[in-house]
Amino acid sequence: MTDTPQQSVTATAGIEPGEPSTDVAPAREAAAPARSLTSDAWRQLRRKPAFWFSVVLIALFVAMAAFPGLFTSIDPRQVFDVRQEPSAEHWFGTDGQGYDIYSRTIHGARASILVGILTTVATTLIGGAVGILAAYFGGWLDTIVSRITDVFFAIPVLLGGILFMSAFPSDQSTPYLSVVLKVVAALTILGWPSLARLMRGSVLQVLPNDYIQAARALGASPWRIITKHVLPNSLAPILVVSTINLGVFIVAEATLSFLGIGLVPPAVSWGVAINEGLTFLRTFPHIPLFPSLFLSLGVLAFIMLGDAARDAFDPKSR
Amino acid sequence: MTTTTQPRGRRDAQATASDYRPGPDGLLLEVDDLHVEFHTEDGVARAINGVNFDLHAGETLAILGESGSGKSVTAQAIMGILDMPPAKIPRGAIRYCGQDLLTMPDEQRRKTRGPEISMIFQDALSSLNPVFPVGWQIAEMFRKHRGMNKSDATAQAVRLMERVQIPAAKQRVRAFPHQFSGGMRQRIMIAMAIALDPAVLIADEPTTALDVTVQAQIMALLAELQEERQMGLILITHDLGVVADVADRIAVMYCGRIMERADVLELYRRPAHPYTLGLLESIPRLDQKGQELSAIGGLPPNLLRLPSGCEFHPRCRFVQDVCRRDRPELTAVVGAAPGRESACHFSEEVHRG
Amino acid sequence: MGKYVIRRLLQMIPVVLGTTFIIYAMVFALPGDPTAGKCGDRGCPPAVVAEIREQYNLDDPVPVAYVKYLGKLATGDLGENTYGIPVTQDLAQRYAITGKLALMAIAIEAVIGILAGVLAAIRKGSFLDSLILVSTLVVISVPVFVIGVLAQFYFGVRLGWFPVTVTSRNPSMYQLLMPAIVLASLSMAYVTRLTRTNLAENLRADYVRTAKAKGLTQRRAIGLHALRNSMIPVVTFMGYDFGALLGGAIVTERIFNIQGIGGYIFQSINHRDGFAVVGAVTALVIVYLIVNLVVDLLYGVLDPRISHD
Numbered sequence: 018m019t020d021t022p023q024q025s026v027t028a029t030a031g032i033e034p035g036e037p038s039t040d041v042a043p044a045r046e047a048a049a050p051a052r053s054l055t056s057d058a059w060r061q062l063r064r065k066p067a068f069w070f071s072v073v074l075i076a077l078f079v080a081m082a083a084f085p086g087l088f089t090s091i092d093p094r095q096v097f098d099v100r101q102e103p104s105a106e107h108w109f110g111t112d113g114q115g116y117d118i119y120s121r122t123i124h125g126a127r128a129s130i131l132v133g134i135l136t137t138v139a140t141t142l143i144g145g146a147v148g149i150l151a152a153y154f155g156g157w158l159d160t161i162v163s164r165i166t167d168v169f170f171a172i173p174v175l176l177g178g179i180l181f182m183s184a185f186p187s188d189q190s191t192p193y194l195s196v197v198l199k200v201v202a203a204l205t206i207l208g209w210p211s212l213a214r215l216m217r218g219s220v221l222q223v224l225p226n227d228y229i230q231a232a233r234a235l236g237a238s239p240w241r242i243i244t245k246h247v248l249p250n251s252l253a254p255i256l257v258v259s260t261i262n263l264g265v266f267i268v269a270e271a272t273l274s275f276l277g278i279g280l281v282p283p284a285v286s287w288g289v290a291i292n293e294g295l296t297f298l299r300t301f302p303h304i305p306l307f308p309s310l311f312l313s314l315g316v317l318a319f320i321m322l323g324d325a326a327r328d329a330f331d332p333k334s335r
Numbered sequence: 336m337t338t339t340t341q342p343r344g345r346r347d348a349q350a351t352a353s354d355y356r357p358g359p360d361g362l363l364l365e366v367d368d369l370h371v372e373f374h375t376e377d378g379v380a381r382a383i384n385g386v387n388f389d390l391h392a393g394e395t396l397a398i399l400g401e402s403g404s405g406k407s408v409t410a411q412a413i414m415g416i417l418d419m420p421p422a423k424i425p426r427g428a429i430r431y432c433g434q435d436l437l438t439m440p441d442e443q444r445r446k447t448r449g450p451e452i453s454m455i456f457q458d459a460l461s462s463l464n465p466v467f468p469v470g471w472q473i474a475e476m477f478r479k480h481r482g483m484n485k486s487d488a489t490a491q492a493v494r495l496m497e498r499v500q501i502p503a504a505k506q507r508v509r510a511f512p513h514q515f516s517g518g519m520r521q522r523i524m525i526a527m528a529i530a531l532d533p534a535v536l537i538a539d540e541p542t543t544a545l546d547v548t549v550q551a552q553i554m555a556l557l558a559e560l561q562e563e564r565q566m567g568l569i570l571i572t573h574d575l576g577v578v579a580d581v582a583d584r585i586a587v588m589y590c591g592r593i594m595e596r597a598d599v600l601e602l603y604r605r606p607a608h609p610y611t612l613g614l615l616e617s618i619p620r621l622d623q624k625g626q627e628l629s630a631i632g633g634l635p636p637n638l639l640r641l642p643s644g645c646e647f648h649p650r651c652r653f654v655q656d657v658c659r660r661d662r663p664e665l666t667a668v669v670g671a672a673p674g675r676e677s678a679c680h681f682s683e684e685v686h687r688g
Numbered sequence: 689m690g691k692y693v694i695r696r697l698l699q700m701i702p703v704v705l706g707t708t709f710i711i712y713a714m715v716f717a718l719p720g721d722p723t724a725g726k727c728g729d730r731g732c733p734p735a736v737v738a739e740i741r742e743q744y745n746l747d748d749p750v751p752v753a754y755v756k757y758l759g760k761l762a763t764g765d766l767g768e769n770t771y772g773i774p775v776t777q778d779l780a781q782r783y784a785i786t787g788k789l790a791l792m793a794i795a796i797e798a799v800i801g802i803l804a805g806v807l808a809a810i811r812k813g814s815f816l817d818s819l820i821l822v823s824t825l826v827v828i829s830v831p832v833f834v835i836g837v838l839a840q841f842y843f844g845v846r847l848g849w850f851p852v853t854v855t856s857r858n859p860s861m862y863q864l865l866m867p868a869i870v871l872a873s874l875s876m877a878y879v880t881r882l883t884r885t886n887l888a889e890n891l892r893a894d895y896v897r898t899a900k901a902k903g904l905t906q907r908r909a910i911g912l913h914a915l916r917n918s919m920i921p922v923v924t925f926m927g928y929d930f931g932a933l934l935g936g937a938i939v940t941e942r943i944f945n946i947q948g949i950g951g952y953i954f955q956s957i958n959h960r961d962g963f964a965v966v967g968a969v970t971a972l973v974i975v976y977l978i979v980n981l982v983v984d985l986l987y988g989v990l991d992p993r994i995s996h997d
Contacts, residue, residue, distance in 0.1 A: 172973055173973070181714050277954075317825070476902060
């Protein structure tokens, strides 16, 4: 500050001379207790019915996938009279081959949940790791990663999935698990780059912070800085998007099965059931209805959970 | 365009352009017992609690206050651009040329914004639309209020840009806000605000976001335009230095009330309210080098829970019991020049020094 | 602007190269027999295998084979299907149908999505807003093929408002209307949400306050000043989402039996005709790349802050 008699001074500067005036209502800001973002987000989440609704749904579907026996004692491959309407004996009726639709729908959860969870874990780990490394080390590594993600970005997920699955076709003799893993591989190859890009962005926002600079100055190793300081502060966005993606991957799996390029009969899955049930749309609409309903509810649960988490972590949206 | 230096010359030159006539002594604007409150989740924040002032043609009134003192809310209430809800005006009147803006039909009031009352905002970068060329944004005033066609309106925009001293105005009329420097952007805001030759111009912290040297240029430009068009200028600021150069009268606001009102030189010479005194003492001065700078202790109160009695009492060094009990009204200061008013039980004593 | 277009075109070259390489690698270069399953369930006779290896240069080193494949792509050669008919010939007549369907879907998605988003944003917190938000959530959760099947059943079979299937080689707008709405539904929901979020945020922007202070009507302040800014991310999204639309077209055309590229891909999958699938999908990916370039250029026009130099 230069000393002139007509010095410009802000009215707020009365408190602390020399400090540039900031446009905050000081009393209210100072009164609010300091809370961490995570605990604040959790507080937000707990109050939301949508959050609990989706958590309960997800728990149900995961239980269905892991222990279908808890929900039904009917073997999904047992044959009854074909095309029965829903009844006390067959809650959802029977399908074109005479299978019990309720049992098939319960057992069909496994493929969707398996693909959803495995793909989400794989894309999050790969995308997250690549994103952190690219952002933290920068330079040529960052350039290469950015170009690679650009390239993968140019391939729409479903189109890429169709390409991959038709390049590695399955038939009735292919084991269930290997088809599931093939779908997971296809979706992972196409899904990780968007998460890497997201992670890179959020790490780049965290890096300039003083606490990172301080840790560097104190000689902490990159591993320690990343795990102790960078990761906890940049994880929220990727977790939110991964949750939503889980729903998206479930849709992608079902769509591939629906197109006859993912799981194929005799495998039991929602996509396969909907594909087969379509034939009876005009005459027995209950056959495609129930697997469609379960599939939609499963996707809804993950998307709602992701939405709720996003709102909780993003103060701007409140 | 005709410009004249006589008072109210603007109205004579464009007699047909306006339905509004100022009062006999050039009275343009009367703000009468204005109250504004914000209804929030946490309760009702009383942002303005009975503000009175008037404004005449050719006069500059400075409203001085800290952030949260209600000065910007006052300006936005006059402009009619408060978001209601959450804002609410439970009491008061804002009369422009004798007509109450608050009870006027919305459509009629909208048409006063621009041709009659106009406003300049603090941050020109965010206040100008980033996706439209600056010339287009100025020309919009002529097209929408005067029904001018595009090319005539653009020609007017260029003329205005030249008037506010933007170099190469003709070439830059199609440029976008982000392509200008901060000072140039504020000039564009000014050009837009004066486009329709308003009678009242409100400048809300027009120089806060700018460098000190540019601040002086912008203030000089504003003063020049005001002189030329005989506008009534309301200058909202927290900067005592800006006020001294250009204002005729000052109203000091605190907690949504006017604490003191005076001619500018009077107020600087002998403040009659402890808050004003504190503000003036917190200006560093060359002749007191080496001494500790005095400051007003404490923070402004929470608008949700205003203190009893005088709003300033928790921070006042002259505080007495009466201050905690009774809220002092804004009244004439005994023994001071006419027109001096202060809302303090001890204004006489403070004024005497 | 000219320089900007050229720079964007240059930047696209590595992306196109990379993308086609990934496609090539996935189909022909990864471990595994590229001829497996290509000739139906029984496997290919040796002569066919030899022909395939020759056609895709599988006996050359990978980079050489890739360059040769690229050369073919550049001349519009997408290979032949199992019947020896060039894939491009199959596709030509189907492009028009899928193009019409996609354009209709984009128009529906833009008009309805933006309109609903604007309504929700200016009435934020109202019943209408909640209704719109819940509807979008439902549409996002229910997969396109389920929506398609349901629409086909209720509006086609039950109510008879629309044809149940569209087998014509030259379908009318009316025939394609229901499939187009189905195809547009998912993107429409996202466009609605994006418009709502952005507009709601921009309504609080300083320049909207300025627009009001300029004495502009509410309609102009919101409909022009705020909306124009809110459209920038929406257009970007629609470009990015065009890929999902193409994927959705495969599903939609399969449900409604439409004779477009999607229907062709589906039939080829059913016939285990790998070359036809790869060729047609590659063509779609290239269309997607071009659309993205156009959107990128449009983005520069929409948002002047993006540098054109």
